[in-house]
Amino acid sequence: MAKASARAKRFSIKEQPGFTAIALTCFAALYAPIIVLVIYSFNSGNSVAVWGGFSWRWYVAAWNNALVQEAATRSLVVATCASLGATALATLAALGTTPVRPYRGQTLIYAMINQPLMVPEIVTGVALLIFFAIIKVATGYSGLLYLIVAHMAFCIPFAYLPIRARLEGMDLALETAAADLYATPWLAFRRITLPLLWPGIMAGGVLAFVISLADVVITELVKSAGQETLPTYMLGQLRRVITPEINAISTVLLGISVAIVAVVFAFSRKES
Amino acid sequence: MPPRSLDTDVTDRDSSLEQQAVRRSWFLSAPALIVLVFAASGPLLIVLIYSFLKAGPYGGVVWELSGDAWFKVFFQRDIFDETLSLADAHLSIVWRSIQLSFLTTVLALALGFPTAYFIATRPQRSRNLWMFLITIPFWTNLLIRTFAIMEVIRNEGIVNTLLMTLGIIDEPIQMMFTNFAILVGMVYVYLPLMVLPIYASLEKLDFRLVEAGYDLYATRFKVFTRVIIPLVKPGIVAGSILVFIPALGAYVTPRVLGGGKNMMLGNLIELQFGQGRNWPLGAALSMTLLAIVMIALIFYVRGAQREGAGHG
Numbered sequence: 307m308a309k310a311s312a313r314a315k316r317f318s319i320k321e322q323p324g325f326t327a328i329a330l331t332c333f334a335a336l337y338a339p340i341i342v343l344v345i346y347s348f349n350s351g352n353s354v355a356v357w358g359g360f361s362w363r364w365y366v367a368a369w370n371n372a373l374v375q376e377a378a379t380r381s382l383v384v385a386t387c388a389s390l391g392a393t394a395l396a397t398l399a400a401l402g403t404t405p406v407r408p409y410r411g412q413t414l415i416y417a418m419i420n421q422p423l424m425v426p427e428i429v430t431g432v433a434l435l436i437f438f439a440i441i442k443v444a445t446g447y448s449g450l451l452y453l454i455v456a457h458m459a460f461c462i463p464f465a466y467l468p469i470r471a472r473l474e475g476m477d478l479a480l481e482t483a484a485a486d487l488y489a490t491p492w493l494a495f496r497r498i499t500l501p502l503l504w505p506g507i508m509a510g511g512v513l514a515f516v517i518s519l520a521d522v523v524i525t526e527l528v529k530s531a532g533q534e535t536l537p538t539y540m541l542g543q544l545r546r547v548i549t550p551e552i553n554a555i556s557t558v559l560l561g562i563s564v565a566i567v568a569v570v571f572a573f574s575r576k577e578s
Numbered sequence: 579m580p581p582r583s584l585d586t587d588v589t590d591r592d593s594s595l596e597q598q599a600v601r602r603s604w605f606l607s608a609p610a611l612i613v614l615v616f617a618a619s620g621p622l623l624i625v626l627i628y629s630f631l632k633a634g635p636y637g638g639v640v641w642e643l644s645g646d647a648w649f650k651v652f653f654q655r656d657i658f659d660e661t662l663s664l665a666d667a668h669l670s671i672v673w674r675s676i677q678l679s680f681l682t683t684v685l686a687l688a689l690g691f692p693t694a695y696f697i698a699t700r701p702q703r704s705r706n707l708w709m710f711l712i713t714i715p716f717w718t719n720l721l722i723r724t725f726a727i728m729e730v731i732r733n734e735g736i737v738n739t740l741l742m743t744l745g746i747i748d749e750p751i752q753m754m755f756t757n758f759a760i761l762v763g764m765v766y767v768y769l770p771l772m773v774l775p776i777y778a779s780l781e782k783l784d785f786r787l788v789e790a791g792y793d794l795y796a797t798r799f800k801v802f803t804r805v806i807i808p809l810v811k812p813g814i815v816a817g818s819i820l821v822f823i824p825a826l827g828a829y830v831t832p833r834v835l836g837g838g839k840n841m842m843l844g845n846l847i848e849l850q851f852g853q854g855r856n857w858p859l860g861a862a863l864s865m866t867l868l869a870i871v872m873i874a875l876i877f878y879v880r881g882a883q884r885e886g887a888g889h890g
Binding site: 319320321322323324325326328329330332333335336337338339340342343346353354355356391394395396398399401402403409410411412415418419421422424425426427428429430432433434435436437439440455456458459460462466513516519520522523526527537540541544548552553556559560563564566567568571575 | 600610615622624628638714720725726727734769785788798802829830834844860871
């Protein structure tokens with residue numbers, strides 16, 4: 307009798323045989339290569355497979371490498387400009403596209419905003435390469451603006467989605483209440499809507515920054531000669547013998563992304 | 579795009595207010611749309627035009643209408659006797675891309691579904707932690723994750739070094755620069771894209787239905803295939819699309835792990851703008867890739883509408 311009830315207890319309706327094992331293997335497999343990569347960034351030897359002892363050597367090497375410095379600065383400039391621009395534009399678009407009723411043309415706006423998510427990056431990259439080549443010939447300008455505008459465009463949907471989600475969860479009656487109390491639309495926006503929307507804007511901006519910082523494909527195709535960002539610099543290093551310097555740069559980039567995402571994640575959990 | 583029907587029984591005042599709202603909507607969206615037209619949809623049109631032009635001798639185009647590029651995507655002319663045959667070099671890469679992306683999707687589903695299920699059946703508190711662990715790789719640099727896989731499977735990498743130190747193998751197993759490497763890499767980098775939508779569907783799953791299935795003497799297998807899978811289908815379809823599309827257009831992973839011999843469509847396209855110097859051909863190949871992606875998306879949207887469910 308006791309045995310039977312113990313067996314009954316063990317039968318869980320939620321359990322599926324083998325799923326836990328597969329899931330845990332997946333988590334291990336997702337993290338093991340990254341952990342190995344991080345560990346070998348501290349290798350004192352030249353190899354990314356043979357451990358020679360702990361050292362900061364490759365971090366120092368990367369820090370003092372003029373090419374890395376230049377690429378890192380460019381990455382930060384592009385990501386900062388692109389994410390700020392994309393967030394501002396996405397905020398306006400989110401405010402515009404959260405109406406009470408559906409209207410004609412709404413689908414078109416959505417399709418356009420989300421286009422960078424649907425079209426393969428390589429196709430967007432090629433399109434920009436061709437288009438910017440025409441402009442370069444016409445204007446003679448070959449500076450960093452091309453990269454910034456390209457990044458801004460594909461960052462817009464990433465900034466738009468969290469802002470829009472925040473806006474949909476907001477009580478729009480508050481804005482109406484402000485208007486009833488004779489607040490001008492601008493005052494109501496600044497004092498009511500904007501503060502409420504701020505967490506969404508921050509999340510959108512930060513995610514746009516992360517996405518811009520990580521981009522390889524579009525940057526590789528759009529950049530003019532000598533305009534390496536950190537990811538394209540790293541991709542270029544593939545042709546050479548790989549040293550733990552790449553691991554050191556990767557680890558720093560990983561650290562930045564993880565920290566940013568952790569903050570956004572913690573924030574959104576607290577909010578909800 | 580199906581035209582949306584507006585409510586007809588609105589009063590004049592309402593409709594003028596509504597028109598104002600629509601105008602406001604376009605006005606506020608305009609700055610973003612201008613940037614997107616300039617740096618996303620507009621350039622796509624130029625790609626389409628370029629695919630019908632003649633290739634310039636050193637890259638670029640000659641402004642002359644020509645079907646050469648599209649012809650070259652599918653056919654080739656023998657240099658000696660001018661006979662036509664299918665363009666093996668291109669079509670085999672297209673075919674390989676489709677095969678590898680399909681396999682990637684299947685493997686990611688086989689691994690991602692149990693993972694999502696595992697997370698969805700955890701208690702609420704630890705669920706957030708597991709979700710965080712899936713989200714982190716999703717937001718980290720794809721290039722870095724591909725590097726990480728490369729350092730594991732290289733000839734001098736950790737797997738081969740370990741196996742040789744243990745004396746299991748005498749010489750390294752060549753894994754890099756094979757289709758296998760690309761497959762492993764793509765499953766690795768795209769797995770989170772499969773887990774996230776399936777989890778979103780599973781989270782909404784009402785386990786009382788599962789219980790009802792067991793109460794009606796269904797076996798575990800029956801409950802799984804007849805109750806759980808149909809209910810989570812929108813998530814499975816969304817996840818598969820989210821993995822298949824970027825896999826098909828993958829550039830970084832096949833370049834790093836596949837090398838020059840195991841190209842995918844993305845690498846073939848890039849080649850036309852680098853060493854290949856055939857921009858119209860590159861443009862035509864880009865449009866081919868875009869067409870395949872759009873077909874996949876249309877199937878997805880149709881399916882989602884038929885299901886009457888959201889995007890999961």
